[in-house]
Amino acid sequence: MKTILYWLLQVAAALLLAPLPIGAIRKVKALVQKRKGAPLLQLYRDLLKLLRKSAVVSDATSWVLRAAPFVVFATSLFAAAMMPATVRVLPDAFPGDLILFFFVLALGRFFLVLSGMDAGSSFGGMGSAREAMISALVEPAMLVGLFAVGLFAKTTSIPGVLSAMTALGFPLLQPSLLLVFLAFVLVLLAETSRIPVDDPATHLELTMVHEAMVLEDSGRHLALLEYGAALKQYALLALLADVFLPYDPFAAVPGVPGVLLALVAFAVKLLFLSLLVGAVEAATVKLRFFSVPNLAAIAFILSFLGVLQFLIPGR
């Protein structure tokens, strides 16, 4: 019973909160550029509208293009649900594992990249090739960072990591975790196709990565892909929030109000991280594609130094 309740809560939180960070990032960017910007909740309306539309599909495509949006959505939702929005009602048998988390996201990406190639357009192929390349380059940084986080918890299971981080109090005071946090921010930017790796607002096909892959999708397909991307971003932000900002100000409040307050605190953390991403996005420019390896190298170095900082004292 508790398990089912927990999963329902997780899925509901993910579905409801996922489009929020994107709205916040866009708002921050708009304000920095002295524009008013779209309302915070615009993406919710867009998604609803797109979901009501039927899809236009290229005559060169196959089942891959039509299946991919659903796979991307389902895997992103699963990964998002794996990241606890609140640890208050965590069930005993929790199947979450950090390595699994990233590979579930990779499964969604596999189909996304495939669907980019399906229409036989050069733009789709370009986006797919770039996405495959970028995701491969940041992979080592991600996994080493994961190992660093796991070293503190002596486990890669998500509840284990969370309880270890909660026990640390303020994890960012650990130099090791501080470095890993910076690495994960870079990974997040690359994985969610944000500036400086990709520009989500671009209208020029030649510079697109994520947008080029979904160029052939429309209507409900596009809605699911956008929603999937939002869920993926939510999942990664939730990972950052859970691991690096585990502080729960309402720990003393018991029962249902406590759970609700913890959820609110979680949403605030998400918003804070979105502000950070938005600030990075407003302050930097998109990198040349061949400079992305530099970024990946820096992320890897940060992760590796993070592990090193943990290993040096000899425990």
Place this chain on the structure above:
Amino acid sequence: MALAQTGLGFWISFSLYLSAAVLALLLSRCPRAANVASHAASMAGAVVGAAASLLHLLAGPGRLVLADLVGTVPQLELKVVVDDLSAYFLLALSVLVFCVSLYSVSYLAPYAGKRNLPLFDALYALFVLSMGLVFTAGHAVFFLIAWEIMSVLSYFLVVFESEREENVRAGTIYLVMTAVGTAFLLTGILTLYANTGTFDLGAAAGLSPGARTVVFLSFLVGFGIKAGVVPLHVWLPYAHPAAPANVSALMSGIMVKTALYGMLRFVLVGLGVPDGWWGGALLILGLVTALTGVSHAYVESDMKRLLAYSTIENVGILVTGLGVAFLALSAGRPALASLALAATLFHAFNHAMFKGALFLGVGSVHHATHTRNLEDLGGLVRRMPATAVLLVGAALAASAMPPFNGFASEWMTFQALFQSLLLEKSGLGLLYVLAAAALALAGALAAATFLKLLGVGLLGRPRTPAAAEAHEAPLPERISGGLLVAFCLVLGLVPGAALRVLERPVLGLTGFSPSAVSTGWLGLDPSALSTSPVASGTYSPLLVAGGVAAFLLAALAAVRLIGGRFLVRRYGTWDCGFETIDARMQYSAMGFSKSFQIIFRFLFRPTRERRAEGEHLYHPDSIAYTVKSVSPFEKFLYEPLVAFVNALSQKAKSTIQTGSLRRYLAYILFALLGGLVYFLVA
């Protein structure tokens, strides 16, 4: 159970393979019938073999001597022994052979009448039998004989389509490398014999540290050549693709695993607890192999060579896992070694399944389109839907995507690395971190490689008329590939079953059962094998698959509910408002990996050539753009070596082999005198 005690199943299986060869030759008048009969016999042998090995692994007596014939030749014993380790590899062999033989029935049919098909079938069956004997040889000399038979037969199979010059060249490179490998194996075996006085395979105690090192290095090089460990891998990307697809599947799927078996049998069983540096050496070699293999696979446009390079990558993963296990054993952590070995052996099995399926699927594509070049394909997902589905499935497994089997073994490898890191107090821990990073990179690049294979080969528009007119593969080919993919999925969903099968081989090697990792049907939890007090992460494939599937269905239902019926309007691909776009405007295979090639140009050293024809500089009639890259290993290691050997032979020819008869007689005299002196002194 009584059946398992006698080993009758293995006998029947081996004789069925032999009869497959005989049948093929007997029916050589009627090639089609010979083909069907021979492969039917092989399939029967495979079924019996699989059942026998499974029974042996679950309830067998452990070690079972099937035959022990001592002849008049000294030091030669025809000794066939099945133990748990042999049975595990025999199981992998049998499962793969069943599917590949089924595939061969229709795949080889077009050759009937054009080539000596019965001879090919006989060689094929004998090749399978020789691999079976390699896995069961209980005597070092017999092992070597079986090993050589396997190598020579696979050479014949590689050069089967000998009208193509590149196949002959591939075969020659393969033959030379394999001969070098055998020389090293011989060195290792003779060193063992010199120290123990017996050729029997088993624990060889009491070797001096120097002898241990010699034995380890000899076997590392000898088996490393067969497995394709970098830098000994140069033959593999030539030889594996040159053979017909069914043989490629066997070579990549199981023949490279004979090397893993050999390392386990001779080094781990033979020499006992490994020296400290062995594991480190294996780990580093494995990582270099994995990264080299996958980066070449990614830039390759020939489908079969791409798969061959991907085999090198997987060998790298296996060697890495072996290295982790060796390190754990030498540090006195058998539980951890069990986890690493279980991951390695599981991955070996998984690789046999998905690489087999990939080679078979690609073989079907090759037959349907008469090309292996990705640049000439495209749009096959509509022309060959079933083959496309099974290629996607196999690629998902090969890219280590959950819930397929590739992910289960990769996850276990990562957990083994993580636990090694947790337990390691010294700077060696950094090696594990690097290993994890390299494996992660290799895994992601493997996914990119298979995305290229699928995306360019199957999706989009057909690039040539051949691809546009491709026909779906015959039923046996689809069934065999489908079976292998189904194995991939099932093993991925219930890895606990695989661990149950793996339990006794690993127990025999490390003294620790890995089955504690399995939490029933639900999944894996390596904490049972960890010395740290906290659970070390869990993975339950059924929950993942169920969860994702449930969300998928829910999304379908929700979209239907919100947006109404699924109506799809067909329209052209987005063409920027210009007239039409055609197949040539698609992203090419080379383009897909070009950025990688540019980023890692120090590795590939690409040279490009752009040739334009026509009067106008900016509007030429046609442009040809070729990129060539040389393998640094071939250029800087093998070419100088070959040149050196050639020069040496030339010199020998001009100074020793002068053609003068008196000189030759003098050689004989000196040899006799030398022998006499040696006899007198000794």
Place this chain on the structure above:
Amino acid sequence: MEPFSVVLSALLLLSAFVLMASKRIHSYIGAFRVQAVLVALNTGLLGLTTVAATGRVDLLVVCAAILALKVWYIPRVLHRTYRAVEYRVEKDFLFNIPTLVLLSLSLVVVVFVAVSRIGAVQDGTTLVLLVDSLSTALVGLFFLISRKKAIGQIVGLLAIENGLFVTALYASNGMPFIVDIGVFIDLVSAVLILGVLVFRIESAFETTDTDAMSDLKG
């Protein structure tokens, strides 16, 4: 105070990598400035603890000197020099940036292995501080080797000094006051002289590529 200095030392090392990864002269100077701020923070922190413990203000004075010289004055001189020479982006590295950064990482590993072999240091925190600061110095040295233009080399020299200064700080709460101040004065004069030299090199060779000085061999 300890957790803060550990974090600061990690950030210091990070700043060395940022320095290594930057391409523009402008970002060199920025990275150096951040590094100097970190050194100053570290010194100030330690200075406050010594004031509280013993009442000595040496380190606080040194901190003020760092702020004045390394954070304010030297970057200003460098900026002025950089505006006067013709190039803005350094193009000729020894290797490309990712390779350089990965090589720097291996330097850190070497330092880690070497320092953990020193039996005398048992305390984990001290080990971290030592490894971080020594690595900063070594990465600075490698930076100096990897850059061909003169300003890059000046910055490299300063980065080495930063690393060594912090090493001394961690190892023995700083060198004697007089030594610190002496080193600073040396630094300033070095920067001034090098700044002048940059102009001289450029006017003599029409480039600030120090490799061109090999023409002097005759």
